[in-house]
Amino acid sequence: MRLRKKTRERLFIASFLAGPLLVYLVFVIWPYIETFGYSLTEWSGVAPPTKVVGLKNYVDLFHDSIFLKALTHNMIILIVFPTVTIALAMFFAFMLNVGGRRGGLGGVKGIPGSAFFRIVFFFPQVLSVAIIVILFQSAYESNSVGLFNAIVIKLGLTDANHPWEFLNSPTFVLWCIMFILVWQWVGFYLVLFSAAMQQIPRDYYEAALLDGAGRTQTYFKVTMPLLWDSVQTAWVYLAVAAMDAFALVATLTPGSSFGGGPDEHGEVLSTYLMRNFQVLGKAGYACAMGVVIFFITLILSLVVLRATRRERLEY
Amino acid sequence: MSEHGLPADVSRRQMLVRSAAIAAMVGPGSALAAGCAAGSGSSKSNTNNSGSTAANASDPKNPFGVKASNPLDVYVFKGGYGDNYAKAFEAMYTKDFPGASVSHHSGQNLTGDLQPRFNAGTPPDVIDDSGAQQLKLDVLHGSGQLTNLDQLLNAPSIDDPSKKVRDTLLAGTIEQGQLGANMFSLNYVFTVFGLWYSASTFKKNNWQVPTTWDDFMTLCATIKATGMAPFAHQGKYPYYMLVPLMDMVAKNGGPDVQTAIDNLEPNAWKADAVVNSVNAIYELVDKGYMLPGTEGLTHIQSQTLWNQGKAAVIPCGSWLENEQLTATPPGFDMAVFAMPSLAGDKMPQTAVRAEAGEPFIVPSKAKNQAGGLEFLRIMCSKAGGASFAQNANSLSVVKDAITPEISAKLLPGTKSSNDLYQAANGQYIAWYYLNWYSQFEKDLEDAMSQLMANKIKPADFINRAQSAADKCAADSSVQKFKRPTSTS
Numbered sequence: 001m002r003l004r005k006k007t008r009e010r011l012f013i014a015s016f017l018a019g020p021l022l023v024y025l026v027f028v029i030w031p032y033i034e035t036f037g038y039s040l041t042e043w044s045g046v047a048p049p050t051k052v053v054g055l056k057n058y059v060d061l062f063h064d065s066i067f068l069k070a071l072t073h074n075m076i077i078l079i080v081f082p083t084v085t086i087a088l089a090m091f092f093a094f095m096l097n098v099g100g101r102r103g104g105l106g107g108v109k110g111i112p113g114s115a116f117f118r119i120v121f122f123f124p125q126v127l128s129v130a131i132i133v134i135l136f137q138s139a140y141e142s143n144s145v146g147l148f149n150a151i152v153i154k155l156g157l158t159d160a161n162h163p164w165e166f167l168n169s170p171t172f173v174l175w176c177i178m179f180i181l182v183w184q185w186v187g188f189y190l191v192l193f194s195a196a197m198q199q200i201p202r203d204y205y206e207a208a209l210l211d212g213a214g215r216t217q218t219y220f221k222v223t224m225p226l227l228w229d230s231v232q233t234a235w236v237y238l239a240v241a242a243m244d245a246f247a248l249v250a251t252l253t254p255g256s257s258f259g260g261g262p263d264e265h266g267e268v269l270s271t272y273l274m275r276n277f278q279v280l281g282k283a284g285y286a287c288a289m290g291v292v293i294f295f296i297t298l299i300l301s302l303v304v305l306r307a308t309r310r311e312r313l314e315y
Numbered sequence: 316m317s318e319h320g321l322p323a324d325v326s327r328r329q330m331l332v333r334s335a336a337i338a339a340m341v342g343p344g345s346a347l348a349a350g351c352a353a354g355s356g357s358s359k360s361n362t363n364n365s366g367s368t369a370a371n372a373s374d375p376k377n378p379f380g381v382k383a384s385n386p387l388d389v390y391v392f393k394g395g396y397g398d399n400y401a402k403a404f405e406a407m408y409t410k411d412f413p414g415a416s417v418s419h420h421s422g423q424n425l426t427g428d429l430q431p432r433f434n435a436g437t438p439p440d441v442i443d444d445s446g447a448q449q450l451k452l453d454v455l456h457g458s459g460q461l462t463n464l465d466q467l468l469n470a471p472s473i474d475d476p477s478k479k480v481r482d483t484l485l486a487g488t489i490e491q492g493q494l495g496a497n498m499f500s501l502n503y504v505f506t507v508f509g510l511w512y513s514a515s516t517f518k519k520n521n522w523q524v525p526t527t528w529d530d531f532m533t534l535c536a537t538i539k540a541t542g543m544a545p546f547a548h549q550g551k552y553p554y555y556m557l558v559p560l561m562d563m564v565a566k567n568g569g570p571d572v573q574t575a576i577d578n579l580e581p582n583a584w585k586a587d588a589v590v591n592s593v594n595a596i597y598e599l600v601d602k603g604y605m606l607p608g609t610e611g612l613t614h615i616q617s618q619t620l621w622n623q624g625k626a627a628v629i630p631c632g633s634w635l636e637n638e639q640l641t642a643t644p645p646g647f648d649m650a651v652f653a654m655p656s657l658a659g660d661k662m663p664q665t666a667v668r669a670e671a672g673e674p675f676i677v678p679s680k681a682k683n684q685a686g687g688l689e690f691l692r693i694m695c696s697k698a699g700g701a702s703f704a705q706n707a708n709s710l711s712v713v714k715d716a717i718t719p720e721i722s723a724k725l726l727p728g729t730k731s732s733n734d735l736y737q738a739a740n741g742q743y744i745a746w747y748y749l750n751w752y753s754q755f756e757k758d759l760e761d762a763m764s765q766l767m768a769n770k771i772k773p774a775d776f777i778n779r780a781q782s783a784a785d786k787c788a789a790d791s792s793v794q795k796f797k798r799p800t801s802t803s
Contacts, residue, residue: 045426046433046450047458142550142611143620149608161607168550168611168768254551254611254764256757257447261553262768263761278426280753281454 032294038287045283057288067289070260070267073174074243077268078300081181082238086231088182089189092121094219096190097197098205118194122187129247136180136252140166168254170265177248177266185241189234196230197223232308239300243293246270269293375476378692379466379685383412387686390429391443393421395634396504396673400706401443407693407702408686415686424448433460438678440687444500445673452500452674453750457794461499462677467688468498473696480695487743488671488712490799500674501691503703505710506632507651507732507739508558508668514648514727516624524652526664528563528595531655535604538627546599547617547626550610553763554756556596557749559630560763562654562668563592565744569661577747577798579755579788584781591657593766593773600769610768614638622647632670636728637708649728651735666742667735671712751796758783 041049096114144160255261277286398421468481525531535545568588575583677687700716
């Protein structure tokens with residue numbers, strides 16, 4: 001039997017995709033399905049679930065004040081962290097690539113020392129989370145030896161007997177965490193945006209220059225619109241990161257079993273999920289939480305992709 | 316466990332402490348009070364036992380009928396005590412059963428490693444179930460995954476076949492491993508709690524170890540005048556500070572108040588003993604006796620500052636010495652004293668919280684259950700206790716395992732905690748709520764962190780504690796227990 005050419009072509013392609021697809025199905029899709037199944041049960045987590053409770057876990061979730069608090073915190077992170085990160089990364093990328101003074105080759109270049117800054121900004125990305133945690137644990141230390149406290153004490157904002165609490169402060173804990181997130185991710189998106197900027201034909205900038213556009217105008221009228229694809233990607237990834245934030249919150253914020261303190265002011269969905277799953281013996285409830293997080297993330301990604309869809313410029 | 320400050324690290328210790336006392340849970344319908352005198356019962360109430368390993372006292376050398384041909388699968392939590400001690404036990408096992416193959420696994424991610432095996436029905440034969448990732452014992456028990464260890468307690472001791480294993484363990488060990496009327500975990504490591512100080516510093520400054528809270532306040536004022544902070548605590552983990560507070564409550568209120576709190580009775584937290592104790596602890600904050608910033612420090616940060624002489628006293632359990640081994644300067648001479656007494660205390664000042672920690676379990680679905688039980692029996696021998704003291708630098712629950720030669724090698728803090736235990740003379744403080752009701756304990760910790768950060772006042776703390784207790788009592792999804800009326 002001879003297959004049609006098109007069919008053979010498809011089979012050929014499928015044969016390459018089968019492996020990865022299988023891995024994806026087994027290790028990603030299947031766990032999702034299982035999680036959904038478990039979320040409908042009462043499950044301690046160490047022996048098969050005892051009974052099916054339907055949507056009870058989901059109903060409980062929306063009456064759970066800690067869950068709602070954690071959700072609010074995630075939403076704050078979701079709004080602040082990607083916005084600040086993208087804005088900073090864009091600004092830095094612009095300065096490093098086209099922000100230099102006029103002159104030089106083609107009249108467009110980065111500020112002096114841009115190669116050096118690029119490495120410096122990217123540095124947090126090569127550090128593992130464990131190292132970042134240890135680093136910031138010392139930086140935020142709540143007594144006078146901590147790096148930030150030493151600075152504010154030197155500046156005379158407070159004295160050694162009244163050090164700032166940073167991560168132990170109900171008001172600032174979330175901001176302290178967001179600061180680390182931004183610090184950690186700006187470098188990566190700086191490089192991403194830089195790469196995208198370098199693909200923008202130089203003539204556009206030259207043309208803008210000839211037309212008498214200043215830095216600010218060039219930035220908003222040329223660079224930004226042409227980077228739209230990258231920004232879109234960044235939004236999706238950063239939104240996903242904002243919904244997570246597990247490692248930093250679990251390790252740096254006060255409280256036993258995955259932090260979340262002080263007094264739940266640092267709680268995020270992922271840490272609350274883990275505490276329920278591992279400590280409180282409410283694995284079924286935790287699965288319901290996982291499903292909710294999954295859908296929030298999914299919806300967010302779709303919304304971001306839709307909302308930011310623009311006409312694409314080919315060059 | 317020198318992973319500085321990661322919470323997994325501290326929680327391990329905390330779990331060690333907590334799991335220690337997954338204690339004597341006497342269900343409402345149970346007639347048996349969890350007294351150590353309950354001698355029989357393994358055969359009748361032995362629901363979780365597969366029945367293949369009924370104790371056979373006729374062969375004191377091998378009461379569980381271990382077959383050397385069956386491999387033994389051991390999993391130990393690799394925390395502060397390392398896992399060399401377990402390897403030493405395994406060597407003792409293979410010596411007794413030549414040719415037995417023992418597979419040794421250790422790690423910190425117990426849930427990740429073992430949860431799938433329990434769910435699949437193929438767990439290891441013996442597990443040291445500790446650490447932040449500990450599989451909760453009440454949860455395991457509720458799912459029928461634990462072997463009733465009463466058969467171990469009733470088996471003949473290795474050292475003296477005329478004695479049962481239950482008679483060779485320190486007082487309290489059995490109760491702390493009980494769920495209901497039977498013991499399901501062997502809590503092997505012995506821990507005492509108190510306020511720790513540098514004996515050499517106290518001596519140099521001519522400071523006396525206080526026995527009353529008033530003395531302590533006077534001493535704090537004296538210490539503060541020298542420029543040293545009188546008190547530090549591991550503020551990032553409010554669990555630590557709840558220990559001295561609740562010890563004061565126990566001493567001041569006695570068994571009635573303890574029972575009311577453990578049983579989640581209405582207005583239990585409004586008792587005078589609670590008010591007195593919370594006020595006393597808050598005095599430390601209010602009078603500025605705390606090391607500035609200590610409310611946000613990890614256990615490693617605060618304990619290291621204490622070692623450096625920035626603070627005079629810190630609350631902790633007796634693992635402290637091992638944990639701070641490298642941070643302790645020579646001549647520090649670590650020592651511990653019991654919580655000072657308040658006026659009208661119902662327990663003597665020498666009473667201390669003493670717990671058996673590090674629960675060892677034998678899964679009910681273990682392939683070589685007999686081997687697992689025998690492994691525990693070896694641990695309960697004097698040679699086992701001595702080997703543990705040498706390999707893990709800590710005391711075990713085995714009676715008389717510490718010979719004078721070993722004792723001479725003990726570090727000052729370990730020696731001091733041993734003295735503390737002896738001085739208590741049977742007056743031990745135990746709390747049950749913190750293992751029974753994880754959510755309640757978490758709520759208390761949250762409130763405690765705010766009290767220690769001076770964000771709420773003692774009255775607010777008491778209100779929050781009471782409403783957390785009420786919330787727990789009203790939660791029908793939480794299984795309730797009653798505090799045993801008579802414990803040793």
